[in-house]
Amino acid sequence: MRIRNAKRWLPLVAVAAALVTARAKNPPAAPQPHFVDITRPAGINFVHNNGAFGEEYLPETLGSGVAFIDYNNSGRQSILLINGEDWPGHPIHHGPTTMELWRNNGNGTFTNVTRQAHLNVPMYGMGVAVGDYNNDGCDDIFVTAVGQNHLFRNNCNGTFTDVTRQAGLWGPQEFSTSAAWVDYDRDGSLDLLVANYVQWSPKTDLYCTIDGKTKSYCTPEEYKGESLRLWHNNGNGTFTDDTKKAGLWDPTAKSLGITIADFNGDGWPDIAVSNDTQPNKLYINNRNGTFTEQGVTSGIAFSGDGVARGGMGIDAADYDHSGRPSLIITNFSNQMLALYHNEGNGLFVDDAPHSEIGRASLLTLGFGCFWLDYNLDGWLDLYAANGHIDPGINAIQKQVHYAEPPLLFRNLGNGRFADVTSHMGTAFNQTRVARGAAYGDVNNDGAPDILISTNSGPAALFLNEGETNHSLRIRLVGVKSNRDGIGAVADVRAGGMTQSEMLRSGSSYLSSSELVLTFGLGSNTKADSVEIDWPSGRRDQMTNVAADQLITVKEGAGIIARKPLNRRGAW
Numbered sequence: 328m329r330i331r332n333a334k335r336w337l338p339l340v341a342v343a344a345a346l347v348t349a350r351a352k353n354p355p356a357a358p359q360p361h362f363v364d365i366t367r368p369a370g371i372n373f374v375h376n377n378g379a380f381g382e383e384y385l386p387e388t389l390g391s392g393v394a395f396i397d398y399n400n401s402g403r404q405s406i407l408l409i410n411g412e413d414w415p416g417h418p419i420h421h422g423p424t425t426m427e428l429w430r431n432n433g434n435g436t437f438t439n440v441t442r443q444a445h446l447n448v449p450m451y452g453m454g455v456a457v458g459d460y461n462n463d464g465c466d467d468i469f470v471t472a473v474g475q476n477h478l479f480r481n482n483c484n485g486t487f488t489d490v491t492r493q494a495g496l497w498g499p500q501e502f503s504t505s506a507a508w509v510d511y512d513r514d515g516s517l518d519l520l521v522a523n524y525v526q527w528s529p530k531t532d533l534y535c536t537i538d539g540k541t542k543s544y545c546t547p548e549e550y551k552g553e554s555l556r557l558w559h560n561n562g563n564g565t566f567t568d569d570t571k572k573a574g575l576w577d578p579t580a581k582s583l584g585i586t587i588a589d590f591n592g593d594g595w596p597d598i599a600v601s602n603d604t605q606p607n608k609l610y611i612n613n614r615n616g617t618f619t620e621q622g623v624t625s626g627i628a629f630s631g632d633g634v635a636r637g638g639m640g641i642d643a644a645d646y647d648h649s650g651r652p653s654l655i656i657t658n659f660s661n662q663m664l665a666l667y668h669n670e671g672n673g674l675f676v677d678d679a680p681h682s683e684i685g686r687a688s689l690l691t692l693g694f695g696c697f698w699l700d701y702n703l704d705g706w707l708d709l710y711a712a713n714g715h716i717d718p719g720i721n722a723i724q725k726q727v728h729y730a731e732p733p734l735l736f737r738n739l740g741n742g743r744f745a746d747v748t749s750h751m752g753t754a755f756n757q758t759r760v761a762r763g764a765a766y767g768d769v770n771n772d773g774a775p776d777i778l779i780s781t782n783s784g785p786a787a788l789f790l791n792e793g794e795t796n797h798s799l800r801i802r803l804v805g806v807k808s809n810r811d812g813i814g815a816v817a818d819v820r821a822g823g824m825t826q827s828e829m830l831r832s833g834s835s836y837l838s839s840s841e842l843v844l845t846f847g848l849g850s851n852t853k854a855d856s857v858e859i860d861w862p863s864g865r866r867d868q869m870t871n872v873a874a875d876q877l878i879t880v881k882e883g884a885g886i887i888a889r890k891p892l893n894r895r896g897a898w
Contacts, residue, residue, distance in 0.1 A: 360702045362777060362789035364754035369788060370436045373408045376424040377783045378451065380417040383535075383544045385527050386473045386502065387411075388716040389583075390694065390762025390782035392454040392837025395769075396466055398444070399485050402877075402890065403431040404767040404841050406778055408786050409452040409470060414529065423449040426470065431769060435898045445486050450477060454763075454837035458508030460517045461564060462810040466842065469519060471503035473528075476521065495565045501553055502527050507585045507833025509596050510809050511573070512616050513862045516560035517809050518569075520833070522582035522600060523553035537723075544716060547603045552581045555600065574610075574617045581605045584641035586834040588652035589816070590669060594860070596814050599627065601638030601656045626675040627654060627667045636662045637692075640764075640836035644698035645827045646707040647742060652829070657693025657711055657836070660720075660727050664688040664696075664711060664734075668742075684709065684736055687746045691731050692716065695764025695836040699775045703796035703847030705824050706738035712779050712836075714760035730758035733779075755789055767841035773798035773875060773892040775845055780838075797848040797874035799857075800892065803830055806882040807863040811842050814862040821851040821874075848874045 377387040391409040398405055408427045413419050425447045429437040441447050451473040459466050465481035478494050479487040491497050502524045508517040525547050535545035554577045558566035570576050575598075584601035591597065595612040602608065606628035610618035622628035630636050637659030643652040651669040658665060663685045667675035679685035688711065695712035702708065713731035720727050735751055736744040748756060763780040770776070774791040781787070799819060803812025816829045828844050848854065854872040861867070861882050869885055872878065879888035 360774070360794045361750065361752045361792060362755040363752060363792050364787055365435070365790045366786065366788045368435065370438070371406075371429055371786060371788060373410075373427050373429070373786045375408075375780055375783055375786070376411045376413070376420060378411050378414045378417070378419070379783060380414060380419055382532070383542050384414065384529065384532060385525070385545055385550070386451065386453070388544050388782070389453065389504070389524075390760075390837070391452055391780055392505075392763035392839070393765050393778045393780050393786065394455045394457050394468075394839035395765055395767030395778065395841040396457045396468070396839070397841075398428065398466060398481060399430070400465065401431070401433070403433050403771070404769050405429060405431045406437065406769075406788065407455060407457075407468065408780065409455050409763070409837065411451045412449050425449055426452050433898060435770070440485070443485065445488065446479060448477060448489060450474065453503060454505045455839050456506035456508050456519070456832050457839040457842065458517045458813060458832050459810045460508065460519070460560060462516065464810055466811070469506055469508075471506050471521060471837070473502050474500050476503050490564070493564070495567065496558065499556065504583050505585045505833060505837050507587055507831070508813055509587045509598070509832065510814050510862050511557070511596055511612060512559075513595065513814075513864075514562070515805070515807055515809055515863065516562045517811070517813060517832075518560045519558040519566060520585055520598065521556045521558070522585050523555055523580070524583060524603070525550035525581050526553055547581045552579045552605060554578045554580055555582050555585075569616070572616070574619065577608070577620075579605060580608065583639050584656070584834075584836055586641045586643045586654070587814070587831045588643035588829055590643075590652060591673065592651065594864070599641060599643060599654055601641040602635070603637050603639065604635055606635045607638050607656065621673070625673060626677070627656075627665075630662070630665070631677055631680065636665070638665075639692075639694045640696040640711070642697045642834040643831075644707050646698055646709070646738060648825060650827060655696055655698065655709060657696045660690055660692040660715060660724075662689075664693060678742065682742070683744045683746055687736070688734055690727050691734065693734075694762045695779060695838055697764065697766060697835045697840060699766045700845065700847035701735070701775060701791060702737065703774060703794055703798045704849045705821070705826060705847045706740055708738045709736040709744065710734070710764065710766070710777065712761035712764040714762065714782060728758065730760050732756045732758050733761065759787070760784060762836065763838040764835050765838040765840040768800065768843070768845065770898050771877065771890075771893050773800060773845070773894060796850065797852055798892070799846045799848060799854050799872060799874050800877040801844040801846070801857070802842075802877060802879045803844075803859065804879060804881040804887070805861065805863075807865065808861045808882055812861065812882070813842070816860045817844050817846075818858045818860075819846045819854050820856045821848045821854045843877070
């Protein structure tokens, strides 16, 4: 019998009291934007199945991911909700449960088209990555699972084909979590990075307990780790496992999140990985098909006191207009979020303990997270989806709860943030056992909306309303670069401010946000300049680009299409 590691469950009553005081003091003025839960009126009735039947299997605690995807090239973001299934021999549902694809009808409603799209494939699904791996102009889907992962090729007619076997991805039976498409060698074809958690299966499940009497969920310390995998795209519809060749093999990792960014500014995509109870990893691209791991030397591997935390979700962005992407990592309760600021010299410093981000997140257990400019003022804000893994945690720690509200931090500039969660609406603040989270503009009004999953519960879609600032949205079409333009960096200058964003796959937790870049312009009615640095090395430049439109930029051709945004929020 194994006893669960008690260190992750120590009460912090004194700190909790200080936290409450800090959040109550000088609350920020209520911003105009807020989020409205449109899940039910939109017709979405998805409920996640984690298969739990009383045996406390480890995957049941982790939930599943969500994605925004314009799968039919309609110009509207549809949504994909990953699902688990009943464990073999223990049916709890009437029939199989599968992932669900909900088509955006363009009128405020969504239709479940899973069966018509041929995506009703049973699996214990975990995460999802969206990207056009074969450069045919239609986004494909990779789904991670407990067991066999699956690649679904978009047939460009509203349907998908499971091509896992013919793509060479069949075989590994692992506990896979997040995934990301990345053209790490810049050859124009998207490669695939897959995170793995621990060596677990129903046959190798361990008995863990808190009270010495009843079985409880084990922590990852009880299991051996698994290396992530890098699948190189051969350019002919097949992939080759290049994990060891690229220097990424690490069987001690217990990875839950992946984000891609150019952390050292050399024009090549690097990889950051959040690990649970193991050091976080930072893989710097050597520009020759290999990577060098620099997690410890860069400062992101541990907390400030040298502890490997329970890393869950992860995202990267230039939130302070420094021209360098920094990192956010969600952690276990009593560990707070990590805000690793990129110092520009190969080092990162965790600014969370000295920020409202650290104080407000200390007692929550974070999963999905991402940077987004929810109020379109030109400064990237921070969202974190929260929810504990133990339904009985409140009996152990009175200040910690199973269902938790999210966190939304408004970026005030100069490295300062304000917790504005309570001003975002009652539904937004509802406590949930949240897991995956992504953002996308479902009604084409220029403001990012939020989609989340809950563990063994319903998904929720929040519409961003009340925004009056201007924005510019950019969709990329690669030619020599990959068709989606993943890895391209856009610099937008407006009103004396320069914003920089990379189009990336992955990030957050098990989830994929839309493959469109959104730049908040505040009161500015135009962008003075837009520059796109493509993975191929080409740079495209445009000037005097009007706000409040979605522009399509083709590599080497500039703007090839313009579509006005629905600034009034009308569908």
